Amino acid sequence: MACGSTSSMTCFEDLSNELIYEIFDHLDFYHINESFSNLNSRFNNLINSPICPIKVNLSSISKSTFEHYYTHIIIPYPNRITLLRLSNCFIADIHPIPYNHMFRLQTLILQEIESKQLGDILTDLSDLPLLSSLILKPIDTVDDVNSLYRLIFRLPFLKYCAVTTNGHISSEPLPFATCVDFSPIETFLINSSCYIDELNALLSYVPHIRYLSCDIKFNEPILIRPLELNNLTRLRLKMKHLPFDQIVLLLKNLFNHLQIFYIITDYSSSYIDPNQWEQIRLSFLSNLLFFSS
Numbered sequence: 001m002a003c004g005s006t007s008s009m010t011c012f013e014d015l016s017n018e019l020i021y022e023i024f025d026h027l028d029f030y031h032i033n034e035s036f037s038n039l040n041s042r043f044n045n046l047i048n049s050p051i052c053p054i055k056v057n058l059s060s061i062s063k064s065t066f067e068h069y070y071t072h073i074i075i076p077y078p079n080r081i082t083l084l085r086l087s088n089c090f091i092a093d094i095h096p097i098p099y100n101h102m103f104r105l106q107t108l109i110l111q112e113i114e115s116k117q118l119g120d121i122l123t124d125l126s127d128l129p130l131l132s133s134l135i136l137k138p139i140d141t142v143d144d145v146n147s148l149y150r151l152i153f154r155l156p157f158l159k160y161c162a163v164t165t166n167g168h169i170s171s172e173p174l175p176f177a178t179c180v181d182f183s184p185i186e187t188f189l190i191n192s193s194c195y196i197d198e199l200n201a202l203l204s205y206v207p208h209i210r211y212l213s214c215d216i217k218f219n220e221p222i223l224i225r226p227l228e229l230n231n232l233t234r235l236r237l238k239m240k241h242l243p244f245d246q247i248v249l250l251l252k253n254l255f256n257h258l259q260i261f262y263i264i265t266d267y268s269s270s271y272i273d274p275n276q277w278e279q280i281r282l283s284f285l286s287n288l289l290f291f292s293s
Helices: 017-024 029-036 041-048 063-074 115-125 145-153 196-203 244-253 274-284
Strands: 054-059 081-087 107-111 133-137 160-163 187-195 211-217 234-240 260-264 290-292
Touching (some): 017 041, 029 054, 029 063, 107 115, 133 145, 145 160, 196 211, 244 274
Parallel strands (some): 054 081, 081 107, 107 133, 187 211, 211 234, 234 260
């Protein structure tokens, strides 16, 4: 129906600027620009306003499309970008991305990127004041996964982190964190297998963690250094060939404040023995509200 109709229907152009910006917040800026930039002067001003946030989703795009994004969005407006998703291994070989100028960047998603590029990218992110969410899924094997984690832990405002390493080459063990190494991460998703001692060291860097998801594989029995992870109440563990006594040690020394616990394994029927789990709950999982295996 035309906007000049006497009907009580509301036209899109009748919406307030604030509401239009809320709608824009759910759209990719490329489509916003294509759809509204030439509509009228009001929408042109809204799109070009410095307060208008930009979300850039470059997932499985052609080189020509990336060139358009780069020339017309990324380079002119880096300080307006709040979300950036890159998902192509060729992107960094075409033009450098000015990550260190994206001062409003809140979420960064890097998929199908060569792992050798991640070190420089993470270094550029270290001064961004609003970056709270990071998802990394490189296309290849990470040569030194512990160096990657150390760079992640230096991001001063990060709350959510999901990392997939596609396996990794052995590197120097990650040292346990001191107070100057602590990260503010609260949700940590490790989408690849790690040994118990590796997980023990990783968790020493995230004392504020609330939710952990990871895959654990068994190495020789080791001493687990107890950690005070008082906020860690939700845990998802996928386990490969992990003896039950090692699970008990993990829960006792690292995860004794759990309220919600998911366990995924096909290794032993002892994992689903209700009597064993009830004894564990009574001994050191007194806060547990939900358990699933």
